[in-house]
Amino acid sequence: MKGQFMKSAISRRGLMGSALAAGAMTLLPGGRLAGAAPLPLTLTAGPATLPIIGDKWPDTKVWAYNGVAPGPEIRVRQGDMVRVLARNNLEQPTTVHWHGVRLPNAMDGVPDLTQAAIPPGGEFSYEFQAVDAGSFWYHPHVNTSEQIGRGLSGALIVEEKEPVKVDRDVTWIIDDWLLRDTGQIDDSFGRGMSMSHGGRIGNTVTINGRIPTEIAVKSGERIRLRLINVANARTFGLDFGKLAPKIIALDSQPVTPHEPANGRVVIAAAQRVDLIIDMTGAPGEKIQVIDNYFSRQTYELVTISHDEGKPLRESPLDAPIALPRNPLPEPVVDDQARRELIVLSGGAMGRMPPGVDKYIQQGQYWFLNDLPSKGRADEPIFTVKKGQTCVIGLVNETGWEHPMHLHGFAFRVLSRNGKPNMRGEWLDTVLIGRQETVELAFVADNPGDWMFHCHILEHVATGMGCFLRVA
Numbered sequence: 001m002k003g004q005f006m007k008s009a010i011s012r013r014g015l016m017g018s019a020l021a022a023g024a025m026t027l028l029p030g031g032r033l034a035g036a037a038p039l040p041l042t043l044t045a046g047p048a049t050l051p052i053i054g055d056k057w058p059d060t061k062v063w064a065y066n067g068v069a070p071g072p073e074i075r076v077r078q079g080d081m082v083r084v085l086a087r088n089n090l091e092q093p094t095t096v097h098w099h100g101v102r103l104p105n106a107m108d109g110v111p112d113l114t115q116a117a118i119p120p121g122g123e124f125s126y127e128f129q130a131v132d133a134g135s136f137w138y139h140p141h142v143n144t145s146e147q148i149g150r151g152l153s154g155a156l157i158v159e160e161k162e163p164v165k166v167d168r169d170v171t172w173i174i175d176d177w178l179l180r181d182t183g184q185i186d187d188s189f190g191r192g193m194s195m196s197h198g199g200r201i202g203n204t205v206t207i208n209g210r211i212p213t214e215i216a217v218k219s220g221e222r223i224r225l226r227l228i229n230v231a232n233a234r235t236f237g238l239d240f241g242k243l244a245p246k247i248i249a250l251d252s253q254p255v256t257p258h259e260p261a262n263g264r265v266v267i268a269a270a271q272r273v274d275l276i277i278d279m280t281g282a283p284g285e286k287i288q289v290i291d292n293y294f295s296r297q298t299y300e301l302v303t304i305s306h307d308e309g310k311p312l313r314e315s316p317l318d319a320p321i322a323l324p325r326n327p328l329p330e331p332v333v334d335d336q337a338r339r340e341l342i343v344l345s346g347g348a349m350g351r352m353p354p355g356v357d358k359y360i361q362q363g364q365y366w367f368l369n370d371l372p373s374k375g376r377a378d379e380p381i382f383t384v385k386k387g388q389t390c391v392i393g394l395v396n397e398t399g400w401e402h403p404m405h406l407h408g409f410a411f412r413v414l415s416r417n418g419k420p421n422m423r424g425e426w427l428d429t430v431l432i433g434r435q436e437t438v439e440l441a442f443v444a445d446n447p448g449d450w451m452f453h454c455h456i457l458e459h460v461a462t463g464m465g466c467f468l469r470v471a
């Protein structure tokens with residue numbers, strides 16, 4: 001059944017994409033930089049109508065911050081204070097969560113855990129220091145499948161004190177919308193098979209809120225491309241052809257620059273990847289960016305089109321691309337470390353823990369250590385002493401992959417399936433494959449209650465969430 005659904009979804013996306021191609025809209029990268037919102041900023045969540053799928057189709061009714069989807073890009077320098085007043089013009093409560101940001105617990109934006117939800121007509125003041133540089137994003141943490149799925153998300157870019165030298169710094173917020181033939185958002189949130197299967201997969205992929213066709217670049221240009229996946233559920237696997245991008249940061253945290261495995265940049269829901277791309281095409285050359293994460297549903301995301309004029313430079317810029325490390329405490333994995341195991345189960349075709357029938361009747365299909373989020377009352381899954389290194393072993397006993405997100409910390413990925421992870425990257429959202437095990441570690445230096453949950457929004461809505469306490 002899933003295959004059938006996906007097939008129709010993709011063919012419809014193809015229909016909309018090709019209908020638009022005739023219009024040859026050009027999405028200019030870098031435009032968002034000029035539009036970065038100054039602080040202090042008021043972010044108002046409310047309804048809006050936007051041309052998501054282009055002029056030849058009706059505008060789409062969305063939910064947006066300040067009338068735009070994605071919301072305004074917030075850009076600050078590392079060490080700056082971020083001050084944002086959030087206002088709620090929706091007809092339901094909301095909050096703002098600052099994804100990937102290490103901040104005081106009271107600023108984390110989780111309703112009933114770190115703050116009371118902002119009621120319709122209400123407001124809440126967020127204030128925190130941007131201690132880490134990198135590509136972050138913000139989104140509601142209430143009814144997320146619907147609120148994010150209808151368009152509420154935006155980028156928070158924290159620039160390094162001394163950024164790497166590039167010609168342009170470009171943000172791509174990649175989203176995946178489920179639209180009906182009318183161009184309006186399918187309102188089946190919270191219903192249907194997506195909850196117990198792979199989540200809400202859309203049929204319309206956008207970059208910065210529009211179906212893209214061409215990106216104009218100059219031969220020889222060096223671009224820092226910040227990819228932010230705000231889709232409810234979809235993982236992308238982007239192939240840039242001969243351009244051979246180098247990954248310089250994952251989930252905001254610098255990593256030794258390297259080319260992606262098999263030439264494919266994999267980015268799961270909620271993850272970010274920072275790339276350095278030297279535009280090595282000849283003047284006039286067009287290069288397709290292909291999403292081939294699902295091998296039977298490959299499609300062209302966008303075309304990178306080299307300007308026909310004189311190249312910007314003849315050979316790639318000779319400048320370092322490695323980013324300075326953020327001030328993260330290094331986990332000490334020894335006898336003193338706290339070790340915890342979290343087993344993921346449930347969902348269609350997965351292991352069902354004993355005695356969960358009553359939860360399934362309540363629409364809770366996913367379990368962490370045999371309990372869904374509704375089964376935990378207000379209790380943490382475990383408590384860690386402040387300052388202690390915490391090692392979490394994740395075991396996926398489901399038939400699906402899950403991007404598991406920890407609030408408030410970046411963690412090192414120590415191993416996968418028992419094999420040491422030589423790259424040792426820091427993440428805040430780790431994609432764990434079917435039947436895979438992953439070991440991660442972080443220093444629990446920040447007190448409070450911190451959520452740990454799947455970022456497939458239909459999974460967290462139906463049980464795949466918990467919180468841990470640092471005290």
Ligand SMILES: [Cu+2]
Nearest residue numbers: 402454456459
């Ligand atoms: Cu999941």
